[in-house]
Amino acid sequence: MIRRLLLQHQRLWLLTIAVLGALFGLLLLLGALQLYFDFRSVLTGRSDLSQAQYIVVNKEVSTMNTFLGQKGFSTTEIAELKAVKGIRDVGALTGCRFDVNVTMGGGAIEGVPGMYSDFFFEAAPEAFLDVQSDRWRWQEGDSVVPLIVPKDFLRLYNFVYAPSQGLPQVTEEMLMLVPFNIVIKSKNGNVLYKGRLAGFSERINSILAPKNFVDWSNENYGPAVTAANEVKFLPSRIILQCDDASSPELAEFMSEKGYQTNSENLKNSRLSSLLRVIMNVCVGIGGLIIVLALLIFLLYTQLLISRSSYELQTLIRIGYNPKMLTARYMRYYGLIYLGILIVVVAVLWIGKSLFAGFMDEKGFPVPDGVSMPVVLLGVGFMVLFLVVNFFTVWLGLRKLAMPR
Amino acid sequence: MQLNFRNVLPIPLADTPLPPGSLWKSDTSFESQARCLVQAPSGTGKTTIISLLYGLRADYEGQLLFDNQDTRMFSVDQWTEIRKQKLAIVFQDLRLFPQLTALENIQLKNELTKTLNEGRIREMAEQLGIAHKLEAPCGKLSLGQQQRIAIIRALAQPFELILLDEPFSHLDEANIRKAAELIMQSCTANGAGLLLTSLGGNTHFDFTQHLTI
Numbered sequence: 341m342i343r344r345l346l347l348q349h350q351r352l353w354l355l356t357i358a359v360l361g362a363l364f365g366l367l368l369l370l371g372a373l374q375l376y377f378d379f380r381s382v383l384t385g386r387s388d389l390s391q392a393q394y395i396v397v398n399k400e401v402s403t404m405n406t407f408l409g410q411k412g413f414s415t416t417e418i419a420e421l422k423a424v425k426g427i428r429d430v431g432a433l434t435g436c437r438f439d440v441n442v443t444m445g446g447g448a449i450e451g452v453p454g455m456y457s458d459f460f461f462e463a464a465p466e467a468f469l470d471v472q473s474d475r476w477r478w479q480e481g482d483s484v485v486p487l488i489v490p491k492d493f494l495r496l497y498n499f500v501y502a503p504s505q506g507l508p509q510v511t512e513e514m515l516m517l518v519p520f521n522i523v524i525k526s527k528n529g530n531v532l533y534k535g536r537l538a539g540f541s542e543r544i545n546s547i548l549a550p551k552n553f554v555d556w557s558n559e560n561y562g563p564a565v566t567a568a569n570e571v572k573f574l575p576s577r578i579i580l581q582c583d584d585a586s587s588p589e590l591a592e593f594m595s596e597k598g599y600q601t602n603s604e605n606l607k608n609s610r611l612s613s614l615l616r617v618i619m620n621v622c623v624g625i626g627g628l629i630i631v632l633a634l635l636i637f638l639l640y641t642q643l644l645i646s647r648s649s650y651e652l653q654t655l656i657r658i659g660y661n662p663k664m665l666t667a668r669y670m671r672y673y674g675l676i677y678l679g680i681l682i683v684v685v686a687v688l689w690i691g692k693s694l695f696a697g698f699m700d701e702k703g704f705p706v707p708d709g710v711s712m713p714v715v716l717l718g719v720g721f722m723v724l725f726l727v728v729n730f731f732t733v734w735l736g737l738r739k740l741a742m743p744r
Numbered sequence: 745m746q747l748n749f750r751n752v753l754p755i756p757l758a759d760t761p762l763p764p765g766s767l768w769k770s771d772t773s774f775e776s777q778a779r780c781l782v783q784a785p786s787g788t789g790k791t792t793i794i795s796l797l798y799g800l801r802a803d804y805e806g807q808l809l810f811d812n813q814d815t816r817m818f819s820v821d822q823w824t825e826i827r828k829q830k831l832a833i834v835f836q837d838l839r840l841f842p843q844l845t846a847l848e849n850i851q852l853k854n855e856l857t858k859t860l861n862e863g864r865i866r867e868m869a870e871q872l873g874i875a876h877k878l879e880a881p882c883g884k885l886s887l888g889q890q891q892r893i894a895i896i897r898a899l900a901q902p903f904e905l906i907l908l909d910e911p912f913s914h915l916d917e918a919n920i921r922k923a924a925e926l927i928m929q930s931c932t933a934n935g936a937g938l939l940l941t942s943l944g945g946n947t948h949f950d951f952t953q954h955l956t957i
Contacts, residue, residue, distance in 0.1 A: 344843070345841060654841065655852075656824070657827070658839075659824060659827040659857075659901070660824070661821065662820055738820065743800055743823075744800070744801055
């Protein structure tokens with residue numbers, strides 16, 4: 341009965357326009373966002389945007405460097421990098437300031453050829469490592485030094501070197517069992533350490549020793565750092581922890597400064613920036629339509645209230661509480677918005693599975709379903725609509741209820 | 745409930761000369777159990793009294809007190825409760841919903857407090873001679889029939905005072921007598937009083953108080 345009274349003056353054509361507006365606006369905005377998420381996951385190979393990405397950066401090598409010696413990253417340059425938007429943290433890779441050899445086997449272990457090589461290692465701040473291992477620790481007095489090597493080394497050996505030499509392939513676990521010796525040529529003669537592999541890194545393409553070991557041995561075995569040679573020992577490579585390695589801003593900054601990286605991600609930044617422009621346009625248009633739809637809903641509500649003012653006023657006069665009447669209207673709008681949301685998510689879902697099938701065929705696997713942030717944004721918009729409607733209805737009814 | 749007019753003057757009447765003994769600008773109080781008659785020619789503010797008492801207007805000077813509480817301070821919630829539990833009303837313009845049937849109009853009010861069952865509503869309609877019209881849309885009824893529906897609707901709640909704004913203007917003497925009887929029955933049952941505005945006199949109620957405006 342009350343429903344009939346409250347809604348008898350609804351104008352279906354106006355409601356239809358408002359609903360269609362909200363539907364298309366939301367579809368465009370959420371669709372663009374979903375597309376952006378999906379392309380990002382194709383471009384960067386990850387689906388989770390909150391996860392940080394790491395890239396190792398060095399300065400460009402020029403002929404001049406070759407003769408004059410390479411300059412590392414100064415404290416100011418590192419601070420500058422830290423200030424770049426999207427970069428969360430910067431860590432310096434510390435090199436060693438002395439010569440190192442490594443010797444292995446020498447026939448002592450069957451199947452492992454004897455080997456002697458000049459060697460090097462670096463240290464990265466712990467927070468930047470992607471290897472978790474019990475072996476990864478060193479303290480003063482320990483004779484065993486754990487090392488982390490790039491996974492690429494293992495791949496090169498297993499798939500390139502071993503087949504060509506007729507050698508067997510090895511696993512990570514096997515390699516971690518192999519002992520070797522590290523010979524450090526210090527200013528006071530040779531020092532011998534035992535080396536063990538602690539893990540394999542995808543992130544940092546270098547041989548890593550624990551930072552405290554590198555710092556300690558630089559101090560004890562390397563030349564003293566003075567004002568004169570300080571520049572020579574600045575870190576030549578740094579590692580960046582950033583939100584998005586394919587961000588166009590980062591790419592621009594790097595090329596401006598003459599920094600280089602091995603990351604594919606930076607090369608994707610062109611595509612990424614194009615994608616961002618398209619997304620911004622879609623989000624802009626979608627947002628505009630949504631705002632207009634919100635406006636139509638607002639006017640529609642005001643119209644509905646003012647057309648129903650006799651009914652509303654009379655209901656209030658015979659003892660109906662404006663709060664209860666407001667709740668009735670909120671239920672009405674809540675159902676409309678829920679409907680819009682369900683339709684939008686369903687359309688996105690269907691569109692997404694068609695798109696995912698298409699992308700799969702082209703060899704770009706796309707994660708299934710609609711992303712949670714996209715759905716949440718849709719819910720957020722509908723809540724915003726509901727809040728705006730609530731105030732429109734409540735203020736309108738209060739005006740009718742108050743003595744004049 | 746005690747009702748108290750303290751120096752009340754509706755702003756539209758500010759320039760009008762007041763007759764001696766007028767309710768306006770006086771200190772007048774009466775109990776809700778009283779039976780008051782406000783008899784005055786049209787355009788002198790009969791409906792205004794009803795509107796003030798029912799919390800529809802705020803354009804007056806002075807204070808209107810219910811049990812020593814200034815009604816100006818009442819919130820929307822408080823007025824809603826008063827209209828559900830203490831004040832019943834028959835509006836001069838009836839304020840029925842023409843698109844609903846007569847019975848639905850009564851039920852709409854009755855549902856708030858569930859005071860009457862359908863049997864009782866039919867009985868009351870029978871008493872006023874409109875039982876056969878309960879299923880008809882209100883918009884299709886004559887003014888006299890609508891007035892009787894409005895009266896039954898007003899009685900479909902508990903109350904301490906019923907405000908009757910020229911409720912019998914479209915009824916003949918026989919029907920006025922029946923309606924007055926029904927109203928008095930309800931007042932007695934509720935221990936309530938009434939306040940009636942009328943152009944002429946009314947002999948069907950035993951008034952205890954006459955208000956001049």
